[in-house]
Amino acid sequence: MASPKDDHGDTLPPFSLWHKIRMLSSLLALPFAVAVGVFRENKGRSWRRAAHIASLRFLLGKPRTVLELKLGFMVTTAELYAAWARKSGADVLTDELPEGAALHWIGPRREDRVLLFLHGGAYIFSGRVEYFDMFESFQKEYKGAVGIAMLNYSLAPEHPFPKQLRQTVFAVQHLLDRGVSPSNIIIAGDSAGGNLVLQLASQLLHPHPSLPILRPRQPHPVTDTDTSSLEFPEPFGGMLLISPWTEFNMDTPSFRRNRTRDIIPLHASRLFTDIVRQGITPTLHQHLEPGITPPGWWNGLGRVFPRVLITAGEHEGLVDQIQRMAAVIAEQVQDTTVFILPGGVHEDFIDAYASGEGERGDDYKIVVSWLSASLKL
Template identity: 30%
Template sequence: MSHIRTTLSLLERWDLIFSVLKTISAAVVTLLVVPFRGSNGHPKAKKHVIHTALRVMNTRVSAKQIQFFSASTDEAYRAFAKDKGLAPTSTNLIEDATAHWIGSPDAERILVIFHGGGFVYPATTRFEFVYDVQKEAGDDTAGVVLSYSLAPGKQYPHQLKQAIGLMSHLINEMGKKPENIILVGDSAGANLILGIISHLLHPHPDASIPPLRVDTPFGGAVLVSPWTNFNPVAESYTTNKKKDFVNQYILAKWGRYYMGTAPTDAYNQPGTASEKWWQGIDAKVRDIMMTAGGDEVMFDDQRAFSETLKQSFPSLEVQFFQGETHDQLFMDPVVGEKVASDSAKLIKSGVLARL
């Protein structure tokens, strides 16, 4: 399960109220000065205001407060299923993880979603994406969303263990063929996909992480705005800090929540791995598509990672979208954007083409 709602102390509740008031105040002030934002801000006035508010909020609130006011992934799935008239189908996995299905678990082709959110937010808008793709792909395709534990209640490598546990369940217990499985992850979810691939290439030294092997490569992997490095020092963290909805302070904080006292390695921060680490990846996944926005604070890290990965995987499909910010595919519904972005259109068509 993603998280269990906990109660806040009186002080934490007052602090949360203060954070909300500060966020509203920042939004109002930004709205008044938005015509004067210049080229450093987001080109769309609405998003400039919303992104400013989100930065203020996420700078202020703790993970505990986030998980207090957020519906869990499990709750969001049940609400989504009810809204669509679907019978909820969930599978309990190792380490308290849960797999939530859209479509029949007996389907031949499987779309696996690892959600983002800095390892502190639950899944929210991912179910709609899976539903749309599954309906277009047909009855022989099913989507499954992993509900993993959130940080800092559980820290690395717990979430990676849960992700690997899901893949082991699909392949070894359900008999799904790797070539019929497509992995899709956004931000922290893309980080987990790269951790799974690293585990296939170099079994993790932590003996508590279950082994995983594939006789044939996965059908494909789609990395949406991958979070590859928790050390936010690249130039884009400065140049894009007033355009994106996250900043280096927020990402560093979330990274600490996830990592705890664990050392940095290629399993948790794939951007630190060398080209040699990824050699042999073509035997683990057939093709990979990666997308990122040119206005992301993570952009320089993402571009550097793509260049490293491409040395071992020359067929890597990389698409950078100018004017787009972090995880726009899943953030646009959150901010009320009705028109699909260029990245959203490409990702959906790319996933369908790989199924």
């Protein structure tokens, strides 16, 4: 069984001894924070779920540098994928892409139906084990009839925008060149991954000459010199957005309203937005921040993505921005479904797997049903 390369863009940066000491010393208060969180916060949840949410709020809520956060949270996506494969007895199937990106297949490679997933993590964290638990749930639901490919993209701040969008274009082009029909591809993402899906949609509607352009199936990979417009004979199968990050600001009331409820405290939200803004240039601003676009920007979206599902949590800081983006999308895509989970937090659908409660929520049922209909299973 081949091992994935470890030179992808989500490779851990070097850490000093000081970073390690500071991070480890701060963890001494974690048990107390979790105990308080279980009894004071997240009413109506199981103790395991409340403990997990409290631990995330503690780890993200203290003033930390980006390096310290990565030290506390990050194992590379390639490492997690290899660990999942060993545990599951599955083959490691990794397709290398340009500029250090890779596609990790969960289950067999397929050309008939593919779910391309772009993971979240504020563009600074790699994938989490919860993603692979979710993918296994999907494979169980669909009896292996769907190919699931997770994009391993480069992370900020070491790799600023628009590198992640470039790598996403390469991933989609790779699937097309393998013979997958656009109508049989669902492009999905959570949080930053949802933002990346919308960046791709912007590039499809408004091809920017500084970025690679998608073409119909080609015998050779797409290159930077490609400047033609997208001319697929058919649209993609659909777009799935789970708690998508649509604006790099905290101007909406839901950030204040949910500041003690969501898993991402205000301090962490400020840090994340400051990091991603570093890579935004005036010429690409509209491509990279989908919630801040001029009127008419999304005209024609329904011809590219005729089906859209957006999920979010009632108690997440992003919910007002998500609903605002959902309204814009619904104007262009008649078949748009929006589900706000009562009492849900950011990425509730995925985060539930961390406490062994995946597959239980109404959001899971809606996503599974929507994917089944979109892929004609």
